[in-house]
Amino acid sequence: MKKIFTLILSVLLLAGCNNAKRQYESIVKTLDLTKPIALENIKKAHLMITEANEFTPEQAIDLQERFTSYIGVCAQKEAEQIEEKYNTILSSDDSEHIEAQIDSLNKSVEPLREYGIIIYSAEGYIESEIMPMYVAELFWKYLSEAERDLAKLAELEVEDPSLQDASITISYQELGDRLKMCDDMAYKFPKDELYPQIVACQKFYLALLLAGADNSATFDWETKKLNPEVRQTVINYIAEHPDAESTKTLKEFMAIMKRNNYQSSSESDVFLLNKISTEE
Helix, strand or coil: CHHHHHHHHHHHHHHHHHHHHHHHHHHHHHCCCCCCCCHHHHHHHHHHHHHCCCCCHHHHHHHHHHHHHHHHHHHHHHHHHHHHHHHHHHCCCCHHHHHHHHHHHHHHCHHHHHHCEEEEEECCEEEEEECHHHHHHHHHHHCCHHHHHHHHHHHHHHHCCCEECCEECCCHHHHHHHHHHHHHHHHHCCCCCCHHHHHHHHHHHHHHHHCCECCECCECCCCCEECHHHHHHHHHHHHHCCCCHHHHHHHHHHHHHHHCCCECCHHHHHHHHHHHCCCC
């Protein structure tokens, strides 16, 4: 009887493995970039992955990469089509017609979010983005905690970018909040393989906060004085998060500011270059 039970169990396990393999191969076939690209394949693959049995770690990584690549190709294709329509609309001489058509075009891209795609205009061009959480949630159980946290931050940047057209587009308070997310990740995952990526995010937000952007200056062009909102945000961050990793950098920055009457100087320039430059 024991031998029969063992044999049945072995048969069931083998059947399960074969079924999982077939599911994996079917999804790979659906996401084949050498065949005609179709938005519906994104939803089809999404459903197949959702309903599939447990993947091996290798299969999960492979499928995540294939799924992301497929969405990326679809997103680029959609952006090109939208840009073509946009340019056609602008060729008209009727301003009212142009406004109505552009409004209609803007509304037409909203359904693309159902495929994990965001289309937007930046610096006169039509761009596309993949919604990070659309992919991450599908593979959530296969992701590490660090991957999950980075996906959440990436989703914030896609939905509400902190920098667009060389301008800071969120409040300084929100910049501080996102910096704190990075500080929390740096504290939780100091030995994770993604730690360098976390540090890069820290530097990005510190750079926006302390160095600004081309169209969002940290210092007044004429007086060279530190932007009052930036100053207050830094003061608040230091007070509210005394043990955060970025607080040490912010304290050093404020000490330099105090020595230079809260104006930009060669000392602050060198500090920003050495401490928070995002250039390698």
